[in-house]
Amino acid sequence: MSDIKIVDAPAGIEGSGFFATSFDKVIGLARSHSLWPLPFATSCCGIEFMATMGSHYDFGRFGSERLSFSPRQADLLMVMGTIAKKMSPVLKQVYLQMAEPRWVMAVGACASSGGIFDTYSVLQGIDEIIPVDVYVPGCPPRPEAILDGFGKIQELVRNESGRRRDSPEYKEMLASYGIL
Amino acid sequence: MTEETNHNLTNLLSERFGEKIKSVDEPYGLLTIETTKDVIISVLQFLKEDSQAAFNFLTDITAVHYPEKRAIAVVYHLYNMVGRVRIRVKVFLHEQQPDIPTATSLWNGANWMERETYDLFGVKFEGHPDLRRILNMDELNVHPMLKQYPLEDPNRVDKKDEYFGR
Numbered sequence: 001m002s003d004i005k006i007v008d009a010p011a012g013i014e015g016s017g018f019f020a021t022s023f024d025k026v027i028g029l030a031r032s033h034s035l036w037p038l039p040f041a042t043s044c045c046g047i048e049f050m051a052t053m054g055s056h057y058d059f060g061r062f063g064s065e066r067l068s069f070s071p072r073q074a075d076l077l078m079v080m081g082t083i084a085k086k087m088s089p090v091l092k093q094v095y096l097q098m099a100e101p102r103w104v105m106a107v108g109a110c111a112s113s114g115g116i117f118d119t120y121s122v123l124q125g126i127d128e129i130i131p132v133d134v135y136v137p138g139c140p141p142r143p144e145a146i147l148d149g150f151g152k153i154q155e156l157v158r159n160e161s162g163r164r165r166d167s168p169e170y171k172e173m174l175a176s177y178g179i180l
Numbered sequence: 181m182t183e184e185t186n187h188n189l190t191n192l193l194s195e196r197f198g199e200k201i202k203s204v205d206e207p208y209g210l211l212t213i214e215t216t217k218d219v220i221i222s223v224l225q226f227l228k229e230d231s232q233a234a235f236n237f238l239t240d241i242t243a244v245h246y247p248e249k250r251a252i253a254v255v256y257h258l259y260n261m262v263g264r265v266r267i268r269v270k271v272f273l274h275e276q277q278p279d280i281p282t283a284t285s286l287w288n289g290a291n292w293m294e295r296e297t298y299d300l301f302g303v304k305f306e307g308h309p310d311l312r313r314i315l316n317m318d319e320l321n322v323h324p325m326l327k328q329y330p331l332e333d334p335n336r337v338d339k340k341d342e343y344f345g346r
Contacts, residue, residue, distance in 0.1 A: 086317040113338055120324045121316055124336045 007033065024162045031075070032157040033063035035103075035150075038074035040094060042081030045108035045140040049080050052143040062150060071097040076153060077130075080140075082110040083123045095130045096179065100165050103153055106132045107146055109139040131173060185265050186211040192233060196226055212268040217280045220256075220271050224286055227258055227267065235260045235267060241283065241293035243301040247327045250275045254303055256283070273303070282308040300325040 010029055012021030039049055053059045053067075068074035071094045083091055095104065106126050109115030112135045114124035126132060133156055136149035164170055174180065186206055193201050193213060200223075202214040215223050227235040235258035244253045249272075256269040271280060282305040283290040294305040295314040302323035305311055313320070322329050332339075 084317075085320070086315075088317075114333065114336060118332045118336050118339060120320075120329070120331065120333060122333065124333050128335065 024160075027162065028158040028160060031101075032154040035062075035064050035075045035153070035157065036066055036068040036073060037064050037076040037078050038068050038071055038094070038098070040077060040079045040081075040091065042083065042087070043110070045080035045111070045138075048140045048143055048146060049078065049107070052146045057143040057147065059147070059150070062147070062154065064150070071095070072099065074098055075102060075157075077102065077104045078107055079104065079111040079126050080107040082115065082117055083126055084121055085123050086121070088123050088129050091126065092129050101157075101160070103133045103157065104130060105134045105136065105149055105153055107136045107149065108141055109137065112137065115139060129177065130179075131177060182209045185263070189233060189265075189267065192230070193223070193226075197223060210266055210268055212270065214270045214272065217271050217273060220269070221281050221283065221285065223269060224256065224258070224283055227269070228286055233260070234262060235265070237261050238283065238287040238289055238293070239266070241290060241297055243297050243303050243325075245275075245301060245325065245327050247275075252278045252301055252303060252326075254278075254280055254297065278303045279306055280304070281306050284308055299323065302326065 007029065009019070010021050010025035012019055012025070014020075039046065041047075041049055051057060059065070064076075071077070075098075077095060077098060079091065095102070104126075106112045110117060110122075111126050112132075114122050116139070118124070123129065134149050134152045136145050138145050141149075186209075189211055190201075190204050190213075197215070197219060200215055200219045202216065204214075205212045213223075227233045237259040239257035239259050240255075241257075242255050244255060245251075246253065251272045252275055254271045254273065256271075258267050258269065259265070260267075273280060278301070280303060282294060284294065284305075285307070291309065292314060294303075294308055295311060297303050298305060298308075298311055299313040299315050300323055312318075316324065324331075
């Protein structure tokens with residue numbers, strides 16, 4: 001028999017017949033283990049993601065078996081590969097179509113900083129057009145690195161306050177990207 | 181064999197076009213001729229349709245910017261699939277006025293090649309059915325392969341000159 005691990009309950013007050021905790025913790029716990037990623041794969045990092053989805057690395061273990069190819073149903077945008085400037089309005093539109101709360105992971109050197117493509121036609125990191133939560137370095141990163149980055153996203157999701165997305169700081173940050 | 185073919189082709193062309201064939205060279209055995217923009221389409225048509233030349237395939241159209249000569253050279257590569265012969269035809273245009281007639285009248289395949297050359301070098305192909313950018317984003321307001329424009333993106337922040345000994 002395999003050793004099936006179940007996450008621990010969040011901290012709370014427990015007694016006979018009741019368990020009390022905060023919504024933030026319960027929702028964070030549930031969300032972090034059921035993220036639906038949208039793979040925006042444009043080049044070799046996308047191939048590494050295919051390996052990550054395969055049985056050997058099995059991305060599904062972390063609650064992300066179900067990829068969403070519609071941004072409207074996705075929680076996490078995974079940008080994997082070089083984004084040409086001509087592609088940037090498409091990427092921005094995909095981000096805008098995602099419902100809050102939404103997270104973004106830039107996988108690989110190109111999505112993070114333009115990578116080796118320091119040239120007039122390539123976006124020098126997707127954070128020029130959309131906010132990014134986690135950057136995964138590598139050219140391309142190994143599946144372990146993508147999983148580690150995903151772990152960081154899960155940590156953010158788990159610990160996010162339920163009011164973060166309504167805060168003036170968050171709105172200001174979106175406004176700095178021209179998103180309202 | 182190559183030498184003989186190139187020699188015959190040169191004779192054929194100078195017989196037909198005379199002074200309009202300005203220079204003939206054979207770097208690495210590839211026959212390269214230079215002509216002018218007023219006869220370029222006739223030259224290409226002759227090369228395509230003449231039974232001896234028979235360059236039925238347009239391999240590529242591109243350009244080269246020579247800032248020191250204040251010139252842009254438009255380069256045509258043709259291929260004779262039957263005889264397995266290649267030829268390169270160059271036309272030098274002035275930097276400030278890069279206009280040349282379109283080759284889409286001879287090869288439909290020239291359409292995208294000319295759009296690419298327009299996109300990257302700003303060469304205007306007169307009579308082209310749909311001359312707009314093909315590779316770069318529409319908002320780009322320069323023709324980036326012209327040498328006055330930097331290759332690197334100015335928004336890059338992690339490449340500090342000191343790390344590269346500049």
